[in-house]
Amino acid sequence: MSRKAIAAAVAALIIVAIGAYSYHLQLTAPKLEGVIEADGSSTVFLITQAVAEEFMKINPSIRINVGISGTGGGFKRFVKGETEIQSASRPITPSEMELARKNGIEYLELKVAYDGIAVVVHPDNWWVDCLTIEELKRIWMPGSTVFKWKDVRPAWPDEPIRLYGPGTDSGTFDYFTEVVVGKAKASRTDYTASEDDHWLVLGVAGDRLSLGYFGYAYYAANADKLKIVPIDATGGPVEPTYETILGGRYPLSRPLFIYVNKAALRRPEVRSFVEYYLKNAFRIVAEVGYVPLPALEYEKGIELLIRCLEG
Numbered sequence: 001m002s003r004k005a006i007a008a009a010v011a012a013l014i015i016v017a018i019g020a021y022s023y024h025l026q027l028t029a030p031k032l033e034g035v036i037e038a039d040g041s042s043t044v045f046l047i048t049q050a051v052a053e054e055f056m057k058i059n060p061s062i063r064i065n066v067g068i069s070g071t072g073g074g075f076k077r078f079v080k081g082e083t084e085i086q087s088a089s090r091p092i093t094p095s096e097m098e099l100a101r102k103n104g105i106e107y108l109e110l111k112v113a114y115d116g117i118a119v120v121v122h123p124d125n126w127w128v129d130c131l132t133i134e135e136l137k138r139i140w141m142p143g144s145t146v147f148k149w150k151d152v153r154p155a156w157p158d159e160p161i162r163l164y165g166p167g168t169d170s171g172t173f174d175y176f177t178e179v180v181v182g183k184a185k186a187s188r189t190d191y192t193a194s195e196d197d198h199w200l201v202l203g204v205a206g207d208r209l210s211l212g213y214f215g216y217a218y219y220a221a222n223a224d225k226l227k228i229v230p231i232d233a234t235g236g237p238v239e240p241t242y243e244t245i246l247g248g249r250y251p252l253s254r255p256l257f258i259y260v261n262k263a264a265l266r267r268p269e270v271r272s273f274v275e276y277y278l279k280n281a282f283r284i285v286a287e288v289g290y291v292p293l294p295a296l297e298y299e300k301g302i303e304l305l306i307r308c309l310e311g
Contacts, residue, residue, distance in 0.1 A: 032059045034269040037083040039067035040074025041171050042197045043115060043215035044087035044256050046288040051277045054284070058276075062269050070195040071171025081105055084264035085274075088257040089115065089171030089215070106262040108308050110274075110301045112281050114291040116240035117176055117252040118219035119229040122208045127156045130230040130237035133251060136180045139163070139211070144188045149209070163191035164203040164212030170195050175254055176213055201226070216240050217289030245291045256290065265309060278302050 038048055045068045052064040067074065071088045078086040079100040092100075092109070100107060119136070121128050127149065135153075139146045139161070149156040166173040168185060178184040192203050197214040204212040205225035219226055219240075230237035233251035244250040258277065264270045278301045285292040292298075 031061060032269045032272055033061035034063075034267065036062065036064045036085065036264075036270055036273055037067075038064060038085035038087060039069050039077055039083045040085075040087035041071045041089040041256070042068040042166075042195055043089040043172055043217070044112070044258065046215075046217050047113060047256070047281070047285055047290065048085065048087045048258065048277075050284050050288050051280060052273075054280065055273050055276050059269070059272070062273070064273065068196055070167060070169030071174065073169035073195065078107070078259060078261070079103055079105055081261065084261050084267075084270050086259040088259060089254070090175050091257065092259065108260045108262055108265070108304065110258050110260065110278065110304065111255050111293060111297065112258055112277070112301075113256040113285040113293060114245050115254055115256050116216045116245040116250045116291075117172060117213055117254070118216045118226075118240055119211070119213045119231060119252070120204055120219055120226040121212075121229055122204060122210050123225065123227045124208050125210075125227055128211075128227075128229055130232055132232045133180060136231070137182070140165075140177070140187055141181050142186055142188055159209055162207050162210050163188075164200045164207075164210055165191055165193060166197070166200070166214065167193040167195045172197075172213070172215060176252070179252060215290075216245065220289035242291055262308060265305075271309065274305060275302065278305065 038052070045066060049066045052066050056062055056064060069077070071090055074083065074086050074088070075092065075096045077083050079096055080103055119131060138144060139152060146152055146161060148158055149161050150158050152161070173187070174184045177187050181187060194200055197218040200212050200214045201218050201222050204210040205222065219228060228239060230239040231251050232238070238244050238250050240250045240252070245253045260270070260274055265274065278298050281298055282292045282295055
């Protein structure tokens with residue numbers, strides 16, 4: 001037998017052996033099963049839900065329930081140990097940290113994406129070409145006297161301005177009010193509110209005199225029904241795009257997170273889900289319309305997860 005034939009035969013045996021070993025691992029590996037509870041941000045919901053759907057297809061004996069009670073509403077459950085995964089469009093607050101500590105809940109914070117809060121109007125709105133941060137503040141601050149479009153700029157129509165935005169349990173609400181108004185949760189209350197961004201999209205898309213704000217991915221998925229409003233902080237109007245959000249030039253750019261209950265990570269199904277989340281986030285984040293972190297950031301997240309498991 002020639003050397004080439006011997007080499008080919010050896011290679012074939014190796015391939016068969018690897019295949020048999022892999023099959024053995026599949027048979028002997030513990031089957032993942034159980035229920036994982038996730039809740040929180042409707043902004044991050046799009047990512048967590050997409051990851052969960054993929055993971056459940058691979059592991060059909062696992063059920064992952066993903067809620068959208070808002071970042072604040074989700075943290076209320078998370079700090080009491082009612083959920084394993086918390087989606088958040090803002091960092092955990094000191095008061096939430098304290099409640100978690102009192103309840104003996106330790107957690108792991110993992111950054112998963114970047115977002116730019118989209119300020120939008122109806123496509124038939126011909127007068128708004130951009131808004132400044134100061135104009136947004138005058139519109140949304142408590143005690144605002146802006147009730148018509150002409151109250152923003154005199155040349156704009158003498159017609160009502162109808163507002164749509166996240167509810168008070170939303171992390172997007174917290175972030176927007178802090179950056180725009182100057183204080184988290186400081187906002188006028190006479191607007192149509194919802195923790196579900198889908199309803200806000202429907203509201204703005206169905207109202208010619210509307211103005212609203214929500215996560216960028218909800219705009220990207222409905223760009224044919226909405227008109228994006230560039231925002232001017234100091235250096236001229238900037239529209240949210242992949243580049244302006246990633247580079248931080250868009251004034252309403254922000255990171256998105258998941259928080260994981262450390263005790264729950266001892267369960268193999270939770271550990272495997274979080275690992276799958278981080279390893280596939282770069283692709284899935286872009287698919288749902290947000291801006292992925294640099295690949296190195298996800299690797300750091302996996303290292304943090306490993307250290308947490310080893311500790």
